[in-house]
Amino acid sequence: MLKLALICTITGIFFLYLISENVKLEEKQIFEAKQMQEGKVRIKGFVENVEQKEGLTIITVSKKESIEVIVFENIDFEIGTQVDVTGEIEEYSGKKEIIAEEII
Amino acid sequence: MMFIQLLIAILLGIFAGIITGLIPGIHINLISIILLSTSPILLNFTHPITLAVFIIAMAITHTFLDFIPSIFLGVPEADTALSILPGHRMLLEGKAFEAVKLTTIGSLLSVIFSILFIPLLIIIVPFLYNAIGKYIGWILLFVVLFMVLKERSWNKKFWAGFVVLTSGILGYIVLNTPIIKEPLFPLLSGLFGISMLINSIFEKSVLPKQRITEEIEINKKDLTKSISAGIFSGGLTSFFPGLGAAQASIIGSLLVGNLGICCFLILLGAINTVNMLLSLVTLYTLNKARNGAVLAILKIIESINLSELMIILIGTIIAAGIATHLAMNIVRVFSKIIEKVNYQILCIVIIVLIVTLVFIFSGSIGLFVLFISTMLGLIPIYIGIGKNHSMGCLLIPVIIYFI
Numbered sequence: 036m037l038k039l040a041l042i043c044t045i046t047g048i049f050f051l052y053l054i055s056e057n058v059k060l061e062e063k064q065i066f067e068a069k070q071m072q073e074g075k076v077r078i079k080g081f082v083e084n085v086e087q088k089e090g091l092t093i094i095t096v097s098k099k100e101s102i103e104v105i106v107f108e109n110i111d112f113e114i115g116t117q118v119d120v121t122g123e124i125e126e127y128s129g130k131k132e133i134i135a136e137e138i139i
Numbered sequence: 140m141m142f143i144q145l146l147i148a149i150l151l152g153i154f155a156g157i158i159t160g161l162i163p164g165i166h167i168n169l170i171s172i173i174l175l176s177t178s179p180i181l182l183n184f185t186h187p188i189t190l191a192v193f194i195i196a197m198a199i200t201h202t203f204l205d206f207i208p209s210i211f212l213g214v215p216e217a218d219t220a221l222s223i224l225p226g227h228r229m230l231l232e233g234k235a236f237e238a239v240k241l242t243t244i245g246s247l248l249s250v251i252f253s254i255l256f257i258p259l260l261i262i263i264v265p266f267l268y269n270a271i272g273k274y275i276g277w278i279l280l281f282v283v284l285f286m287v288l289k290e291r292s293w294n295k296k297f298w299a300g301f302v303v304l305t306s307g308i309l310g311y312i313v314l315n316t317p318i319i320k321e322p323l324f325p326l327l328s329g330l331f332g333i334s335m336l337i338n339s340i341f342e343k344s345v346l347p348k349q350r351i352t353e354e355i356e357i358n359k360k361d362l363t364k365s366i367s368a369g370i371f372s373g374g375l376t377s378f379f380p381g382l383g384a385a386q387a388s389i390i391g392s393l394l395v396g397n398l399g400i401c402c403f404l405i406l407l408g409a410i411n412t413v414n415m416l417l418s419l420v421t422l423y424t425l426n427k428a429r430n431g432a433v434l435a436i437l438k439i440i441e442s443i444n445l446s447e448l449m450i451i452l453i454g455t456i457i458a459a460g461i462a463t464h465l466a467m468n469i470v471r472v473f474s475k476i477i478e479k480v481n482y483q484i485l486c487i488v489i490i491v492l493i494v495t496l497v498f499i500f501s502g503s504i505g506l507f508v509l510f511i512s513t514m515l516g517l518i519p520i521y522i523g524i525g526k527n528h529s530m531g532c533l534l535i536p537v538i539i540y541f542i
Contacts, residue, residue: 040517046351048309054504070436072172075317084404121317 065100068124069131077121078102082112094138096120097098103132119126144185147197148193149454155193156200161469163208163496165191167194167201168431175435177389187440188447194439195451196458197421198432199250203462204469206242210235210460211473211487213332213344220331221388222407225400227335233347235477237355239470241401243463244355245408249373253353253413254452256370257420264424268378275379276541280388283534286527295524302519302528306330307535309515311410313508321500328493329512336486337513338520345471346482349474350449355403365402368394371410376410377417377429378405384414385533392527416455 059107060077080098092106096118096138104120112118149207159167174181178190210226222242253260271278287299313322334514372391376383385411392403406430418429423443440447477485497505512532519526 037518040514040521042304043514044309044451044511044518047507047514048312051309051312051316051511053311053508054507058318060317072175072434074449076205077317 062119063096065096065102068102069100069132071124071131073124075121075136076117076124078133079117079119082116082118085112085114094118094135103130103137103139104135106134106135106138141186141189145192145450145454147191148185149457150197152193152196152454153200153458153465155197156458157204157465157469158464160201160204161207163212163493165430167198170197171432171435175438176220178439182439182441188450189445189449190401190439191436191451192454194432194436195415196454198415199412199455199458200465202415203243203246203466205411205472206239207466207473208409210242211477213336213486215399220327220385221392221527221530222224222404223331223335225271227339229400230349230477231339231344231346233349234352235349236470236474237350237352237401237463238404239466240352240355241404242411243368243466244357245365245405247459248362248405248411249369249409249413250416250455252366253370253374253416257452260374260417260420261424264420268425272379275360275375276538278390279386279534279538279541282386282393283531283538285393286525290524295522298518298522299524299528302515302524303531303535306515306529306532307514309508309511310532311536311539312533316461316504319501319504319508321505325497325501325505326512326532328497329509329514330470330516331526332516333490333493333509333513334516334520335526336490336520338483340486342481344482346478346480346485349478350470351474355401357405358445360466361398361402362405365398365406367408368392369406370413373410373413377421378425379429383533384411385428386537387414387535389527389530389534398410406452419443419448419451419455436471455459480488 040085052112060075062077062079065080067076068078073132078096082094082095083101086093087109090107090109092108092110094104094106094112095101096104104122112120120133120135121137125132125134155170158166174194181190206222209223210230213223213227219443225244226238264368283303287296287303288300291295310326313319313326354413368391372387372394373384375390376387390405391406391410395402397405408424415430415432418433421427422433422437428437486507494506494509497509501508516529519528
């Protein structure tokens with residue numbers, strides 16, 4: 036039984052890792068993301084504005100509505116580019132924003 | 140008028156706490172979110188502090204009652220997972236009533252003593268937060284190493300390390316995979332609940348007649364140690380993000396050493412309640428929310444002043460008093476019912492219930508997580524090491540977060 040438990044655990048974790056690496060979060064509309072209190076979210080939209088600050092970039096992503104996406108590094112984005120953002124929804128100064136984990 | 144509103148809020152909060160405490164899978168965060176989303180309407184009829192009192196009365200009652208399903212049925216939450224093994228052992232010895240009574244003693248005494256210490260905490264919390272905030276990841280790493288090295292033989296140390304690391308990897312993947320909803324439920328149910336129930340089925344465990352012990356003899360020195368460690372480690376969870384009752388239970392049990400099952404259950408009861416109660420102090424001193432219930436309070440009342448804190452604390456004391464009586468009466472009923480059922484069948488029914496709930500809350504991927512965590516949960520049982528090593532599933536992700 037111990038051997039069986041070990042084999043199931045190790046292969047199970049391996050497959051779970053593969054699943055977690057290959058699944059994408061379901062896309063939400065920006066207005067839906069803004070209604071969320073917390074948690075992970077994935078949105079798509081166009082870059083409307085890019086603001087560089089020390090150590091971070093604030094990107095305004097819009098599609099009908101707009102939301103600010105925070106990236107903790109200085110990177111360049113062309114205005115009008117389509118982006119696919121996954122990150123954590125947070126509230127800052129009464130406004131919802133996404134702390135980016137992945138931008139494609 | 141305000142007084143009556145507050146009283147009604149406390150009673151309704153206690154009622155909600157009975158539901159969340161006794162029914163596996165229904166968490167106080169769920170009710171808090173529902174309340175938060177309906178608060179714009181509710182605030183036309185009542186004051187924000189009334190809603191805050193409702194939430195805290197529910198949360199405190201929940202911490203008194205949530206040990207009952209974990210001890211009787213083996214269905215865990217993060218806050219009660221470590222109580223399953225000692226609690227279940229006592230159930231198999233006919234002492235489930237005693238087990239719940241011990242966690243209730245811990246919860247009630249911790250409410251009384253932590254309220255006495257609140258003036259002091261209001262002064263030292265901001266200082267403590269700045270002083271040890273940077274080192275909390277290292278402290279937890281030390282705790283994990285200590286926990287592993289405490290096992291007696293090298294063989295057991297190896298397996299303890301293996302279980303901590305493997306459950307840590309599993310916890311990290313599960314908590315960081317966004318498609319798994321309610322990830323803790325399948326993870327903890329497998330590691331602590333189903334694995335133990337499967338073992339009970341294989342061992343053909345039989346439930347003896349449950350005895351109702353009116354008086355429990357506990358060494359006063361050990362009781363003081365358990366409550367102090369409970370308040371200290373439960374307090375840590377209220378100050379630092381990412382730390383929960385589960386991590387505090389490990390820290391607390393290492394602080395007091397081996398005090399036996401009774402004091403361990405008192406310690407767990409204390410941590411569970413203190414964790415909730417002192418998060419109010421963090422809300423007042425740092426204006427930060429450390430759990431879902433307090434986050435809902437913060438969103439409703441935005442910031443908290445001293446008189447509001449006092450009202451909430453009075454609500455807490457009333458809820459704690461009533462919840463103590465409720466816990467004792469409910470456990471009496473549970474003790475009478477459980478001895479009439481066939482334990483093997485009960486274990487199978489609970490496993491089916493958990494599997495169904497996991498499927499409802501977390502979907503098919505949740506079932507996969509439940510399967511893996513059950514297999515992993517069986518390893519400490521077969522090797523004969525502490526089940527607390529499986530808490531690596533919550534400790535390792537928090538250590539990675541801090542370091």
